Amino acid sequence: MKTPLLEMKNITKVFPGVKALNNVSFQVAQGEIHCLVGENGAGKSTLMKVLSGVYPHGDYSGDILFGGEIQKFNGISDSEKAGIAIIYQELALVPEMTVYENIFLGNEIKSANGFTVDWNETIKRAVEALKKVRLDVNPAAKVKDLGVGKQQLIEIAKALSKEVKLLILDEPTAALNEDDSENLLNLLRELKNHGVTCIMISHKLREVIAIADTITVLRDGQTICTLDAKKGEVSESVLIKHMVGREIDNIYPSREHKQPGEIVLEVRGWNAYNPALGRDILKDINFNVRKGEIVGFAGLMGSGRTELALSLFGNPDGYRVSGEMYIKGEKKHFGHTSGAISAGMAYVTEDRKGDGLILIQDVKQNISLANLQEVANRGVVNENAEIKVANEYKGSLNIKTPSIEQKVSNLSGGNQQKVSLGKWLFVKPGVLILDEPTRGIDVGAKYEIYTIMTKLVQQGMSIIMISSELPEILGMSDRVYIVSSGKITGELPIEEATQEKIMQLATN
Numbered sequence: 001m002k003t004p005l006l007e008m009k010n011i012t013k014v015f016p017g018v019k020a021l022n023n024v025s026f027q028v029a030q031g032e033i034h035c036l037v038g039e040n041g042a043g044k045s046t047l048m049k050v051l052s053g054v055y056p057h058g059d060y061s062g063d064i065l066f067g068g069e070i071q072k073f074n075g076i077s078d079s080e081k082a083g084i085a086i087i088y089q090e091l092a093l094v095p096e097m098t099v100y101e102n103i104f105l106g107n108e109i110k111s112a113n114g115f116t117v118d119w120n121e122t123i124k125r126a127v128e129a130l131k132k133v134r135l136d137v138n139p140a141a142k143v144k145d146l147g148v149g150k151q152q153l154i155e156i157a158k159a160l161s162k163e164v165k166l167l168i169l170d171e172p173t174a175a176l177n178e179d180d181s182e183n184l185l186n187l188l189r190e191l192k193n194h195g196v197t198c199i200m201i202s203h204k205l206r207e208v209i210a211i212a213d214t215i216t217v218l219r220d221g222q223t224i225c226t227l228d229a230k231k232g233e234v235s236e237s238v239l240i241k242h243m244v245g246r247e248i249d250n251i252y253p254s255r256e257h258k259q260p261g262e263i264v265l266e267v268r269g270w271n272a273y274n275p276a277l278g279r280d281i282l283k284d285i286n287f288n289v290r291k292g293e294i295v296g297f298a299g300l301m302g303s304g305r306t307e308l309a310l311s312l313f314g315n316p317d318g319y320r321v322s323g324e325m326y327i328k329g330e331k332k333h334f335g336h337t338s339g340a341i342s343a344g345m346a347y348v349t350e351d352r353k354g355d356g357l358i359l360i361q362d363v364k365q366n367i368s369l370a371n372l373q374e375v376a377n378r379g380v381v382n383e384n385a386e387i388k389v390a391n392e393y394k395g396s397l398n399i400k401t402p403s404i405e406q407k408v409s410n411l412s413g414g415n416q417q418k419v420s421l422g423k424w425l426f427v428k429p430g431v432l433i434l435d436e437p438t439r440g441i442d443v444g445a446k447y448e449i450y451t452i453m454t455k456l457v458q459q460g461m462s463i464i465m466i467s468s469e470l471p472e473i474l475g476m477s478d479r480v481y482i483v484s485s486g487k488i489t490g491e492l493p494i495e496e497a498t499q500e501k502i503m504q505l506a507t508n
């Protein structure tokens, strides 16, 4: 057998209280696309951080061989020199900087005098790098003005601007729509044809099967198996079985669609104007939500669903909002999220890093954050009460952490999402808005979240679920609204909803 491009041998990495990697061995052949899958907290990101030198030599045990030679990376710049580039789970671009500045950040091209940056050359090379990823944007545009799909491609352009032999992508398509994902996967195939080897982590098993040459499954910090994806023996159910250690037949818990209760939330003639864009981003939105219902909001990314949720929740982000909202028949308008929370609303954001969680605080503090009065006595937080609540949610949401005293920044991506959910469930809202609730969540944990949603509506809560995943919309909703370009273009009872009908209304 040919020497593999990469060989990680018996890697063990311990954090206080957690053995994140336990004697993991992992091989990647030259020129292949190798996918790494496993449940939230299985150790995928950690393994890649060991490889790229984020955790330097000496911080782990075991050996890394790259190109047949033992490597002792002391930091990310060492692995970059060897030809390894990593794109993290959370994008690392600087939003306020331009595209070209971002591409060469940390890798600046110096002028002949050796002191200043050669901007002309930088821009020229940025244009070349953008061409390689077939991205047509102005290199002088600010990154924050581009969508996530484009930002992801800029990250890849940045990697390609160095001589990269092995490209690592940690959940690159988690936040991308179907088109942008397809684009990215095609780009990886093209890079492969040019000899670039690639490791990709993903929870989207369909795309893993579509793109992988080889798949390695991790579970609880150990390698479970490595499968040859080209042999056609790999299916989603096979992968799930290896990932969770048992079979899951139906990832949507069965739900009986009961006669819905009274209307708890009604929105009439809701508009939002974005002064920065100089146009309406929400136009004449009318909808209602009944007690005990899960109402799905389907649509393409960027259709305005998140803006709608935020504007109802009293956090309109600078937009000018007009229209009427009634909660249990009472007219409301929230100037601030605190008003919405006291009126019994909660919103779980799609962007847990943005306003979902305080990363430097621990799990228990984050869970009680939005409902402190429940764990406080006359304004003083009762730590025992806080601990009890946090342990309850740790159990029911199966949050993988050595303790509830762990800082949230130390949890794996999917487990951070679960903490964010726990925080808002503890508010015990009447109306819970979930924005892309299972983004970055593994299949087993998805089932847990769906089960919790089912239980909550049985108890009388109402849920608005914004989701770009049609199977999830169809599997969980009682009723579906479709949003397109800031307007509601249709409403379907679940019996009538199909992927085709929704897609047609979503692209109206």
Ligand SMILES: Nc1ncnc2c1ncn2[C@@H]1O[C@H](COP(=O)(O)OP(=O)(O)OP(=O)(O)O)[C@@H](O)[C@H]1O
Residues within 6 Å of the ligand: 015, 016, 018, 019, 020, 038, 039, 040, 041, 042, 043, 044, 045, 046, 047, 089, 400, 401, 402, 409, 410, 411, 412, 413, 414, 415, 440
């Ligand atoms: N900096 C850290 N400090 C302490 N524990 C950590 C740290 N980073 C990761 N861990 C722990 O190591 C384990 C593996 O985490 P890792 O981020 O590698 O999981 P993952 O497979 O990438 O999961 P996900 O799919 O949710 O992103 C988890 O139990 C996590 O809590």
Ligand SMILES: [Mg+2]
Residues within 6 Å of the ligand: 044, 045, 046, 089, 170, 412, 413, 414
């Ligand atoms: Mg991860």
